[in-house]
Amino acid sequence: MKKEALPQNPYLSCVEAYYLAWLHEFFDVRKLYVESFAEIEQVANDFANDVKYENYNGFARVQDTGEKLGIIKHKIFNGDLCCHCEGRSPAAISYGIQPRNLTLIKVNEKFFRGNLTAWRDDHFIAATEVQEEKLYYVNHYPLSCGELTQAQLFDVYGGTMLAYAYCDKFNVALYDKKRAETLMRLKETPQSNCFKTLSGAALRDALGVLKISRERMRLWLLSEGYDLPELNEQVSDLQRLYFKLGADIVRGKNNADYANVLENIILNEKAWRQKL
Amino acid sequence: MSKAEEILTNVLTDLGVESANRADRIKEDCGLDSLSLVSVIVRLEEALGKEFDDSDLDPAELITVGDLIALTEKYL
Numbered sequence: 511m512k513k514e515a516l517p518q519n520p521y522l523s524c525v526e527a528y529y530l531a532w533l534h535e536f537f538d539v540r541k542l543y544v545e546s547f548a549e550i551e552q553v554a555n556d557f558a559n560d561v562k563y564e565n566y567n568g569f570a571r572v573q574d575t576g577e578k579l580g581i582i583k584h585k586i587f588n589g590d591l592c593c594h595c596e597g598r599s600p601a602a603i604s605y606g607i608q609p610r611n612l613t614l615i616k617v618n619e620k621f622f623r624g625n626l627t628a629w630r631d632d633h634f635i636a637a638t639e640v641q642e643e644k645l646y647y648v649n650h651y652p653l654s655c656g657e658l659t660q661a662q663l664f665d666v667y668g669g670t671m672l673a674y675a676y677c678d679k680f681n682v683a684l685y686d687k688k689r690a691e692t693l694m695r696l697k698e699t700p701q702s703n704c705f706k707t708l709s710g711a712a713l714r715d716a717l718g719v720l721k722i723s724r725e726r727m728r729l730w731l732l733s734e735g736y737d738l739p740e741l742n743e744q745v746s747d748l749q750r751l752y753f754k755l756g757a758d759i760v761r762g763k764n765n766a767d768y769a770n771v772l773e774n775i776i777l778n779e780k781a782w783r784q785k786l
Numbered sequence: 787m788s789k790a791e792e793i794l795t796n797v798l799t800d801l802g803v804e805s806a807n808r809a810d811r812i813k814e815d816c817g818l819d820s821l822s823l824v825s826v827i828v829r830l831e832e833a834l835g836k837e838f839d840d841s842d843l844d845p846a847e848l849i850t851v852g853d854l855i856a857l858t859e860k861y862l
Contacts, residue, residue: 517813653817756824
């Protein structure tokens, strides 16, 4: 996995970013977006109730969908690094470093050396190679790659490792069921005035989640043979609005009126879903 | 180095980007996510003493460091 691959898929967390970049090399990850739809109203209500972007769970994480569909199996290792590696860390971690395995290592605040912090309270790096008792890794934020000696790894280890293995048992019947369910939901009419209780960072974060959801819907529908210009427009508008809101917040413009553009998001939503 | 490149380099350095070439991609090569790019934009505005027009702030058009240099040059 190269670090440049990490920003190229729509993700909500660093684990999703690693998982998609890794799996993308040998599986059509667009199929995993079958469970990535959330109604605008639901997302708006969630953020009106103080849900945080980094913990958003209004639609399935791709790693959970992958497991349900029989593509991936995962293991979680908690506790002391030595126990898992039989005293041979970090070389022992290499059991998971194979082309069709992914090993993520939770790191603590020492990893950031006081310069930057992760944007959520847990952060993972992805192991890519072990050579001469050094662990090579890629890091999603700040985007980088590097190496850790055994002593450094012990110092920054955050107490958990996640190991994913590709098992290539795609459950077609279950996928078809989820596909039908999602298409049925998309054919419902979205509600208007969803955003009226949101402002500031909560509105920005709700749009950020919608941006990811609709980009995934765009990719998933493309994989199913639906190419919808109206959905392309919705994704572009959400990206622009998310960016503008972010800039206005940093500029200190707290009273900006987004009513017209938000109304346009609802109209876009109705337009692309009517085409299905 | 042009004035626009100088302004942008100062902003990027402040945000921890050690070196950047015109062809470098903002996300993949500089490692800036959407919110980091927002910080770049607002710091550029502060350095220029001007606010960018919304029509110039389409993230789909801001792909490389060269795009940011062109944006800065437009408001110099």
